[in-house]
Amino acid sequence: METGLLSFGPLTLDLRAGHLTRDGQAVSLRSKAFAVLDQLARRPGEVVSKDALMAAVxxxxxxxxxxxxxxxxxxxxxxGPEARDRLRTVARRGYALHPDAAAPAPPKRPRIALLPLQRRSGGTEASDLIDGLIEEITIGLSRFRSLAVIARHSAFAAADEPGLDLPGIGARLGADYVMDGTAHLAGDQLRLSISLNDVATGEVIWAESLTCVGHRLLTLQDLVPRRIVQSLALSAAEGARRQQTSNPTAFAHYARAVSLQRQLTTEQERRAHDYLLAALRLDPDFALAHCLLARAEIALEGFGLSSRAARLRAREHAARAVELAPDEAQCLSMLGFVHCYLEDWQAAETLIRRAIAANPCLSDCLADMAFVCLCRGRPAESLTWLDRAEEINPLKPPAHDVLRSEALFAQGHFDAAARALASLPQLGIRQLVRLAAIHACAGDSEGVRRHLDRAFALDPAWDCVAAAERSYLFEHDRDRQHLLGAIRAALRLYAGDAV
Known part of the structure; x- marks a missing residue:
């Protein structure tokens, strides 16, 4: 079972991606039933007791x-009737799953990265628009399952590393192909010169100059992915077009918001929020703008520290996004993410699984699944999903290190948890308190003192326990008490050290 794929006649279960397909089409299965199937599939041919299944699920x-x-x-x-007998009831013992032989590994998919375009003109707003457009093209390309598309965060981070040429960037990302080029924005006219390059040979596989005015801008996120797929002699029959707006100004506002949200600062999040509101004033039925606005509502108040009112506003926008675009993975995953903050765990997991079934190649959806598994007390599964996300996003964003640290902490791997969290480029007060708690579990009083000194320097009145109770999401109280107990232990060590 090295590939993580098991077949049952016409059905294939992908344990790593977490979805079931019939002849290549996603099969809907409720989350608890899928969890039971997952437990049985990990022990093919063995009888798994009812008690073991109930304890796990x-x-x-x-x-x-x-x-x-x-x-x-x-x-x-x-x-179905053709595979139903593969799941057998063993009287007074439990159940056993008898799949076919492990499904063969799928052929290796070409890996491709879309680099930021060099701007020939325009200021910050032009830069945000062009970067947001590249992200939209990246997401559009990810819908073609014959390709593995590197997430925008990693592609842009590698391009920013000094001294790397195209082969070096390709090697850094494990990419077979990279797209680069230039962009010139003058008024409402955008001129792109882009090329697709073979990393191994340096050969230019495809190059094209495109001039877009007004509504033609809206075609790029569909046109460019299809040109790339066709240039690689892959099937362009898949990859349905993303739900978009017919208003080019609304799209320009949205694209700028996409770029700003990736910059991970409160000020840029506020600007993104304003752009999204402007986009929705022009087109109230722009699903993806509703989707990103849902995130902005929670992000502006510090995610876990956000008020219930902000979370309800987020749900309203995310639900509207799914109503307008029910098959759009990004919208489904965002609604699931928001349901986590409302502690509606079953709905959250079901929606995110639907998102992954719709598009298993979006790093953000895979990371959202890691988040919901962590909240639901399944840290090992969370780490598996995070690994999947980082195959697509190898130069991972800081949020991945936070998730990894929290999952490792839940498993009792304190040294690894501390290393993951300490690798963040900037530590806020919540991360400093969490690091102190991890060091307390490891019996490191010096680490506790060092991190709490920094935390209280930021806010001497910070209530570590109350903030943690409010801001961290747990389905099970045992997980909440594990963290709160570690924070209290850190505070006791710190108080004793101060005396």
């Missing part, structure tokens, strides 16, 4: 065997 929740029976019934329904 419903931890710390009292349910009857009826819940497990219903999940088994759901699994057999989706397996």
């Amino acid at each position: 419903w931890p710390d929740v009292t349910v009857t065997e009826d819940s497990l029976t219903q999940a088994i019934r759901d699994i057999r329904r989706v397996l």
Whole structure:
């Protein structure tokens, strides 16, 4: 099972991506039923007891065997008559899953990175527009499952590293192809000169100059991916066009917001929020603008520190995005992300699984799945999803290190958890308190003192326990108490050290 793929007649279960397909099409299965299937698939041919399945799928929740029976019934329904007998009931013992031989590994997909375009004119607003457009093209390209597309964060980070030429950037990202070029914005006219380069040979596979005025700008996120796919002699039949606006000014506002949100500062998030509101004033039915505005509502108040009112506003926008674009992975995942903040765990996981089934190549969706698994008390699964996200986004954003640290802490790997969190380029007060808690668990009083000194220098009145109770999301109280107990232990060590 090295590939993580198991087949059942016409069905294929991808344990790493977390989805089930029939003849290549996603199959819907409720999250608890999928979790049961996952547990059985990881032990093919073995009898797994009912007690073991219930403990794994419903931890710390009292349910009857009826819940497990219903999940088994759901699994057999989706397996269908041709594969139903692969799931066997073993009287008084449990269940056993007998898949076909492990499905063969799929052929290696070409990896491609889209680099930032060199700007020949325009100020900050032009730069934000062009960078946002490249992200939209990147997401559009990710819908073609014959390609592995490097996330925009990693592509831009590698391009910013000094001394790297195109082959060096390709090697840094593990990319087979890179797209680069120039952009010239004058008034409402955007002129692009772009090329697709083979990293190994230096050969230019495809090059084109495009001039866009007004509404033609709206075609780029569909046109450029198809040109790339066709130049690589891959099928362009897949990759349905993303839901967009017909208003070029609304799209320009949206593209600027996309770029600003990636800069991860409160001021840029506020500017992105304003651009998204402006886009929606021009086109109230612009689904992707609603999607990003949902994130902005929570981000502006510090994510975990956000008020319930902000979270409800976020849900309103995310739900509207899914209503307008029900098959758009980014919108589905955002609504699931918001449901986490409202502690509606089942809905959150179901929506994010739907997003991954719609597009398994979006790093943000995979990271959202890592987040929901962590919140639900499944740190090992969270790390698996995070690894998947970082295959696409190898020069990972800081949020990935935070998630990794929290998952490692939940598993009791304190040294690794501290290293992951300490690698952040900038530590805020919550990260400093968390580091102190990790060092307390490891018995390192010097580490506790060092980090709490820095935390209280930022805010001497900071209530470490109350802030943690409010800002961290947990489905199970045992996980919350594990963190709060570590913070209290750090504070005791710190108080004793001060005396």
